[in-house]
Each structure stands twice: as C-alpha cells, then as structure tokens.
Amino acid sequence: MSIINSILSWVMKKRIHQIELFMKYPDEVQQEWLKKLITQAQNTEFGEKYDFKSINNYQTYKNRVPAHDYEALKPNIERMMLGEQNILWPSEVIWFAKSSGTTNDKSKFIPLSQEAMEDCHFKGGKDMLSIYCNNYPETRLFSGKGLTLGGSHQLNQKSGSTYSGDLSAIIMENLPVWVEYIRTPDLNIALMSEWESKLERIIHATVDEDVTNLAGVPSWMLILLQRVIELKGAKNILEVWPNLELFMHGGVSFIPYREQYKKMIPSGAMNYLEIYNASEGFFGIQDQTNSDEMLLMLDYGIFYEFIPIEETNQDNPNVLWLSDVELNKSYEMLITTNGGLWRYKIGDVVQFTSIRPYRFKISGRTKHYINTFGEELVIENAEKALAIACEKSGAIISEYTAGPVFMEFDTNGAHEWLIEFQQKPESLGYFTEVLDNALKSLNSDYEAKRYKNITLRMPLIRAVAKGTFYNWLKAKGKLGGQNKIPRLANNRKYLDEILSLAPAHAQ
Numbered sequence: 019m020s021i022i023n024s025i026l027s028w029v030m031k032k033r034i035h036q037i038e039l040f041m042k043y044p045d046e047v048q049q050e051w052l053k054k055l056i057t058q059a060q061n062t063e064f065g066e067k068y069d070f071k072s073i074n075n076y077q078t079y080k081n082r083v084p085a086h087d088y089e090a091l092k093p094n095i096e097r098m099m100l101g102e103q104n105i106l107w108p109s110e111v112i113w114f115a116k117s118s119g120t121t122n123d124k125s126k127f128i129p130l131s132q133e134a135m136e137d138c139h140f141k142g143g144k145d146m147l148s149i150y151c152n153n154y155p156e157t158r159l160f161s162g163k164g165l166t167l168g169g170s171h172q173l174n175q176k177s178g179s180t181y182s183g184d185l186s187a188i189i190m191e192n193l194p195v196w197v198e199y200i201r202t203p204d205l206n207i208a209l210m211s212e213w214e215s216k217l218e219r220i221i222h223a224t225v226d227e228d229v230t231n232l233a234g235v236p237s238w239m240l241i242l243l244q245r246v247i248e249l250k251g252a253k254n255i256l257e258v259w260p261n262l263e264l265f266m267h268g269g270v271s272f273i274p275y276r277e278q279y280k281k282m283i284p285s286g287a288m289n290y291l292e293i294y295n296a297s298e299g300f301f302g303i304q305d306q307t308n309s310d311e312m313l314l315m316l317d318y319g320i321f322y323e324f325i326p327i328e329e330t331n332q333d334n335p336n337v338l339w340l341s342d343v344e345l346n347k348s349y350e351m352l353i354t355t356n357g358g359l360w361r362y363k364i365g366d367v368v369q370f371t372s373i374r375p376y377r378f379k380i381s382g383r384t385k386h387y388i389n390t391f392g393e394e395l396v397i398e399n400a401e402k403a404l405a406i407a408c409e410k411s412g413a414i415i416s417e418y419t420a421g422p423v424f425m426e427f428d429t430n431g432a433h434e435w436l437i438e439f440q441q442k443p444e445s446l447g448y449f450t451e452v453l454d455n456a457l458k459s460l461n462s463d464y465e466a467k468r469y470k471n472i473t474l475r476m477p478l479i480r481a482v483a484k485g486t487f488y489n490w491l492k493a494k495g496k497l498g499g500q501n502k503i504p505r506l507a508n509n510r511k512y513l514d515e516i517l518s519l520a521p522a523h524a525q
Contacts, residue, residue: 023160031155033148037305040316041375045341052076052321055354063105064094064360076339080323085337085352085361088126098129101177106358107131113192115185115297127182128297134357138318139189142300145315146266146293149305154289162228162261163202166190167220167239169498170211185297186234202227213497221245229259235269236279237417238498241488243282255283268293270502271380273401277414278440294380298364299355302378314376316340319356324349327367343370348381367396386506390422391431391473393464395457397505403456410452411443417487417503421513423478430471434478436516438486450479482516490516 040047056079060070073079084090094105095114103110106129113130130139151157169184181188187209198205203223210216225246232239243255250258262283272292279290294302294312299320302312314322322340327348329335343349351364367382382397389395400420408415416438423432435453443449454477458465467473491497504512 023158027151027155027157027160030144030148030151033145034152036317037145037149037313037315041313044316044374044376047316048321048340049076051317051319052079052354055319055321055356058108058356059106059358061104062108062358064358080337080339083361085325085363086359087363091359091362095127095129099127099177099180099182101179106360107133107356109133111358112180113188114180114182115188116182117185117297126297128185128359129357130185130188130297131357133319134299134355135189135192137356138300138320139185139295140193141318142293142295142303142315143189146291146303149303150264150266150289150291153305153307157263158261159230159264160200162230162259163224164200164231164233165202165220165224165227165229166208167232167234167242167498168208170209170216185295202229216498217242217245221249225250225258227259228261230261231264231266232262233266235502236267236272236275237270237503239265239267240275240278240282240416247282254281256285263287264289264291266291266293268295271397271401271505273405274415274418277408278416281414296364296366298359298362299353299357301351305377309377311371311377311379314340314378316376321354323352323354323361324368325352325363340376343373343376345370345373386504388420388422388433388506388508390424390508391467393461393467393474395433395461395464395506399457399460399464400506402460403453406456407443407449407453411445411449412441413439413443413449414441416440416484419487419504419507419512419516421507421510424510430473430475432475432478434480434510434513436480436482436486436513438482438484440484442481446479446481450477453477453479480517486516486519490519493519 056065056070056073059065065071068083073082091106098105098111099114109131111129111131113135114127115130117126117128147159150159166186168186168190170187190205190208203220207216207219207223210219221242246258247253247255252258256262265279265288267290272290292304292310292312293300300315300318301320302314304310305313324338324340324343325335326338327350330350337352338349346369348367348369351366351368353362353364354360355362365383365385366380368378369381370376370378387394387396404415404418407413418435418437420433420435423434425431454468458468464474487503488497491501491503507513
C-alpha cells in the first residue's frame with residue numbers, strides 16, 4: 019500500500035499548478051467560463067429565449083438575464099424530470115440532486131449534467147485531496163481507506179429515465195471504478211435508503227478496516243463515530259482506527275462540533291479540512307493549514323456574482339461580479355453553472371477575507387436569521403457567541419436552534435434557544451448571561467434592542483434532553499444525508515415542533 023500511497027499522492031499534487039493559475043488570473047478565468055457557458059447553451063430553450071447568441075460580454079448578460087430563485091426555474095426543472103431535454107442545458111440530464119437545505123418541508127431538485135458532475139463535483143473531490151497532499155507531503159492517506167457518509171438515491175417515479183437522491187449518493191454512484199479500491203463501505207451499503215439500518219451496516223462493515231480519512235456532514239459523522247466507539251468498547255476512535263488523520267467536512271458550521279471531535283479523536287496529528295459544496299455546485303476548499311477560510315474555486319464551470327446583503331430583497335439590487343467585491347462585506351451568492359442554473363440565488367451569504375487570491379467564509383443564509391425586532395441576528399453572530407459562552411462556562415453543545423418569543427400585551431420579546439448539551443454548564447444562568455453579553459458585543463442592533471429590556475428581554479435558554487434533535491429529524495423523515503438542523507428562524511415553527519416532542523428545562 020505504501021507504493022499506492024506514494025503514486026496517488028504524487029498524482030493528486032500535479033493539480034496544484036492549475037489551482038495556482040486561477041489564483042493568479044481570477045478575472046480572466048471567470049470571463050472565459052461565462053463565455054463558454056453561454057456558448058454551450060445558446061441553442062437550448064433557455065438560451066434561445068434570452069438570445070444567448072448575441073451576448074458577448076458580462077454587462078449584456080447581467081442586463082438581459084434576470085436573477086432566479088428555485089421557484090422561477092422549477093417549471094423547467096419539472097419538465098426535465100419528466101425526461102424532456104435541451105431546456106436549461108444542452109447535454110442529457112438524468113440526475114437530480116434532492117436538496118432541502120435544512121429541514122424545510124419542500125425539497126428542491128437540482129439538475130446535474132455530466133459536465134456538472136465531472137468538471138465541478140468530481141473535480142472538487144479530487145482537489146480537496148490534492149490540496150491536502152500538497153500541504154501534508156508525508157501523508158499516509160492512501161495507505162488505508164476513506165469512509166464517506168452520504169445519502170441514498172432512488173428512481174424518480176415521474177419518469178423511468180431520470181433519477182433523484184442526495185448529492186453524495188449520486189456522486190458515489192457515478193465515481194470512477196478505481197475509487198472503490200480506496201473507499202469503504204461497499205456501494206450496496208453506502209446507498210441504502212433507510213438511515214438507521216444503513217448506519218449499523220456501515221459500522222459493522224468498517225470497524226475492522228484501516229480507515230485513514232472521513233468525509234461527511236459533522237453532525238451525522240459524529241453519530242457514526244459515537245456508535246463505533248460504543249460497539250468496540252473503546253475510549254476514543256483512535257483505538258479503532260489508529261491511522262485516522264483527516265476529516266473533510268461541510269454542510270454545516272464545524273464550530274459547534276469542534277470540542278466533541280477533539281475529545282473523540284485526541285490526536286495532535288488529526289487534521290480537519292472544510293469544504294463548501296452543495297447540490298448546486300462545489301465552491302470552496304480550505305487550502306491553508308493555518309486558517310479556516312476557504313479558497314473560491316474558479317475553474318469548476320461556475321460563474322459567480324454577488325449581491326450586497328443589504329440589497330438582497332430589493333427589486334433591482336446592485337449585482338457585482340468577482341472583481342468588484344470588497345473585503346469583510348456580506349454578499350448573497352448568485353451562480354451560473356454547467357448544470358443549467360442561470361443567475362441562480364443559492365441563498366448562502368459569504369464574506370471575503372482575501373482578494374487575489376479570493377478566500378472567504380460562509381457567514382449565513384439569507385433565510386436563516388432572526389430579525390423579528392430589528393436585531394438582525396445572523397448565524398455568524400450566533401456561532402461566535404455560543405463559542406464564547408461554551409469556553410467560559412465549560413459547556414459543549416451538540417445541537418441547537420433559536421427563534422423569537424413574540425411580544426404580548428404586557429410582555430416584551432425575547433430569543434428562545436433550544437440547546438442539546440453534550441456537556442452541560444454548571445450554571446445555565448451564567449451560560450445565558452455570557453451568551454447575551456457576547457451577542458451584544460458582536461451585534462450592535464441586538465445590543466440596542468436589549469437596552470434596558472425595552473424591546474428584548476434576556477434570552478430564554480432551554481436545555482433539551484440528549485437525542486431530542488435526532489428524534490425530531492426522525493419524526494420528519496429527515497435522518498442522514500445532507501439534512502441539517504435550522505440554526506436560526508424568524509418564526510416559531512421549528513421551536514414549537516421540537517418542544518412538542520421533548521420536555522425542556524428553561525432558564
């Protein structure tokens with residue numbers, strides 16, 4: 019295996035030169051991709067509608083083609099799922115990634131062309147390994163196996179010729195044959211549809227393998243690792259997989275899970291690599307060992323535009339392309355892809371931490387925030403404040419969600435937090451006080467609304483029993499895959515659903 023490890027590490031590192039090229043010439047690479055995408059799709063139904071043949075620059079494209087959300091493209095996608103072709107993209111599209119973002123009741127189906135899979139998702143998967151091998155030249159990653167925890171896919175009942183399922187499952191189904199030699203478990207287990215049965219089968223199939231790397235959503239991988247430790251009667255996961263050296267994670271913020279992983283994998287040699295991929299595309303990879311910011315990947319068949327967050331809900335926002343963005347400002351992403359998404363609002367908010375090369379952090383979702391009282395609390399505020407509260411109180415959080423407590427005739431408003439603690443703080447009151455003060459320091463709007471309790475009173479923290487969030491997802495049929503806990507909401511839908519399942523203790 020040492021020879022295989024050396025050869026694969028060398029092959030992976032050859033890609034670094036191409037990455038360095040788009041880092042050096044970002045504008046040219048993005049302009050080239052826009053031109054290529056428009057040219058490829060000029061004879062599609064969508065391309066003819068907007069006369070792609072006469073578009074020869076970005077400004078014309080921006081002025082002529084409107085921005086789209088999923089609902090705007092949905093009629094076209096539904097026709098494609100029934101087997102119609104050449105609508106949004108010229109090549110045959112038979113795969114559709116089922117995406118609900120968090121636990122929304124309505125699923126989205128994102129078309130996946132062969133180009134989107136090969137030039138975007140497969141390329142992103144190889145690049146995260148290339149970057150890792152380049153950063154850690156002594157890696158033994160390929161001496162063992164990689165365990166990817168994904169979802170499932172099934173034949174779409176609307177048409178016998180199209181398929182839908184979780185992105186991770188579709189990718190695994192279509193990977194080159196040689197990948198099977200360096201991954202575990204077998205596909206017949208990895209693609210099982212029933213989550214709890216699959217989890218047990220994966221555990222029993224992998225506990226005796228030499229697993230060197232993991233890939234998946236942090237919340238679901240954590241459950242798998244806990245079960246492996248229980249099954250083997252081990253103190254930590256390194257007693258089961260001593261050569262484990264890398265966890266490639268994405269989908270949700272790693273911040274709430276970091277301390278749990280440190281306890282479960284107590285090794286200074288363990289590495290964590292964050293990626294930013296979604297059903298719509300593969301966008302970013304953490305490329306530096308000393309920073310958690312991610313490099314925007316510019317040669318994956320995606321053209322990027324950005325809407326300043328303060329203009330997101332305006333009818334005619336000032337849309338920028340890459341060369342016009344500024345540091346430390348929040349932007350909603352707008353993407354054009356080789357899967358047929360044209361100026362598509364993905365719903366994610368990013369902040370650039372570096373320009374040339376373009377590195378960024380995800381700062382939230384356009385629909386996941388609390389702004390009931392003008393406080394404009396976003397996920398970035400919440401994650402940082404919870405980290406401070408945990409550090410000062412000694413607590414460790416497994417899962418959480420938060421939403422508003424609405425004003426009544428004789429009562430002002432509040433934020434209610436449902437938190438599942440892995441390790442509870444000695445004093446929930448102290449935890450609440452630290453969290454409140456941290457939010458004030460991070461968000462001036464929140465601080466103003468908390469002034470003398472006039473608008474917002476002290477946060478209401480409810481510590482729920484372990485397993486509460488898991489049981490809630492199970493009740494909704496949302497176990498596994500890319501399903502995520504909604505962290506912040508501007509209504510009480512999630513709060514009330516969870517509270518109805520589990521008694522909670524409030525501070």
